[in-house]
Amino acid sequence: MSAATVVTGIGVLAPNGIGAEEFWAATLRAESGIGRITRFEPASYPSRLAGEVTGFSARDHIPSRLVPQTDRTTQFALTGSEWALRDSGLSADSLPADERGVVTASASGGFEFGQRELGHLWGKDPRHVSAYMSFAWFYAVNSGQISIRHDLRGPTGVLVTDQAGGLDAVAQARRRIRKGTPVMLSGGMDASLCPYGLAAQISAGMLSESDDPARAYRPFDPAADGHVPGEGGAILTLEDGERARARGARSHGEISGYAATFDPRPGSGRPANLDRAIRGALADAGLTPRDIAFVLADGAGEPEPDRAEARALTDVFGPRGVPVTVPKSMTGRLYAGAVPLDLVTALFALRDGVVPPTVHVDGPDPAYDIDLVTGSAGPSAETRALVLARGRGGFNSAMVVRRPSAA
Known part of the structure; x- marks a missing residue:
């Protein structure tokens, strides 16, 4: 290993x-x-x-x-x-x-x-x-x-x-x-x-x-x-x-799994591949969907990309199968800086046993069928989280992080 x-x-x-x-x-x-x-x-x-x-x-x-x-x-x-x-x-x-x-x-x-x-x-x-x-x-x-x-x-x-x-x-x-x-x-x-x-x-x-x-x-x-x-x-x-x-260093957490995929050309009629990135990251970490405490979603803030991401989440986790949150709704999209910040958020959330909220959203579009965390931070007793990212041009990435074993 x-x-x-x-x-x-x-x-x-x-x-x-x-x-x-x-x-x-x-x-x-x-x-x-x-x-x-x-x-x-x-x-x-x-x-x-x-x-x-x-x-x-x-x-x-x-x-x-x-x-x-x-x-x-x-x-x-x-x-x-x-x-x-x-x-x-x-x-x-x-x-x-x-x-x-x-x-x-x-x-x-x-x-x-x-x-x-x-x-x-x-x-x-x-x-x-x-x-x-x-x-x-x-x-x-x-x-x-x-x-x-x-x-x-x-x-x-x-x-x-x-x-x-x-x-x-x-x-x-x-x-x-x-x-x-x-x-x-x-x-x-x-x-x-x-x-x-x-x-x-x-x-x-x-x-x-x-x-x-x-x-x-x-x-x-x-x-x-x-x-x-x-x-x-x-x-x-x-x-x-x-x-x-x-050397006696403190660990904030572990990078447990990762996968990346690329979407087909727009208009090709072929589906997006974010779900494959999610499954690949879980496989790399040796986990199943049930092992994930919460997902920090990409959260594009546009109808079509949001719909595609929600579809990938329900395909892997089932309808409302995992808490989903977009803390970057507090910062805006920071492009290359956004997802390292999401990794920090995930590690601290696992450390403190909470799920940080998505702000400025009263509730998700019911058609998406996802369990979006809004309002204040919610509790979580689990040890692993999934972070998602999508880049313009068809890039998809997924990473699993784990709370330190000694925590």
Whole structure:
């Protein structure tokens, strides 16, 4: 049997909390971080709400020399990685550098940095474009900067599969640990709440145009009309379970199973494959549907994707067969950062024996036949949860997490 992969460190930056425990406390209070965009004037845009990370100053968390070199998404990633390593109890000399690696996910790269430098190019001339533009906009920049900052010379990579990328990156880190790398940093951060980034997101046609933060993002609701974008995410320290126990590390939980599938071309007449990803993750974990305490759903907030996800859940678990929740209704969809944050939510929920709620939804569309958790957090005595993610373009990912055995 392959060695277990455990989470020993967590770093979180979210619209409803900076820091893991602050985020978790806000989640249990059903506290939303969604509001009108404040980082620029959004009046001319059809969508004007977002989940912004407030109260964050990069100079408080990363070396000042890095601030002009990096986009906001990388500043988040560097901060989250620092916190994840600190939480794990690992130091710079804990392992040789080539036995520590990093793999992250990104959906947009450094949009805000790119917007600013393109403005310099067209509004001034090429001499005013930062030399750091050569990498600060790039999808892989977070992995690269984390690797440099913490001297991680082991396996390094980036996954670009939209919202599913956060799970895919953690799964890739798990593979590297199973192949012998003792420690991996993984997860995802995104931060594209700038005029350029918002315009790109609006062009996809999936954002809500409501101006009411309590009605704009309503997963599985009969009146769902799109989602709200957000920024932030989570970085995790992953380790080989036996090594973590030997050094006396605290485990937040175990990555027990994973699978990914790809949907057929739209209009092909063939069904979506999310149900296959769910079954694959359960099989990888050696579990049956009855072993899952609750599901953190993708929760697109659009009728057709919500219908497809509900169908997959009822196909695997039966009608109303498992509690389902979408805590990201408090933060907006953070793209590559969303599902690492969901993993943190699942681990803390299993630790504390609760199921965090879906907010802004009175009840799911009855046609979906799912047991959606709304209102306040509900109790749970079980030890395993399922996290789902779907990315634009047909990506499906599913991951099973388990509460620490000693808990």
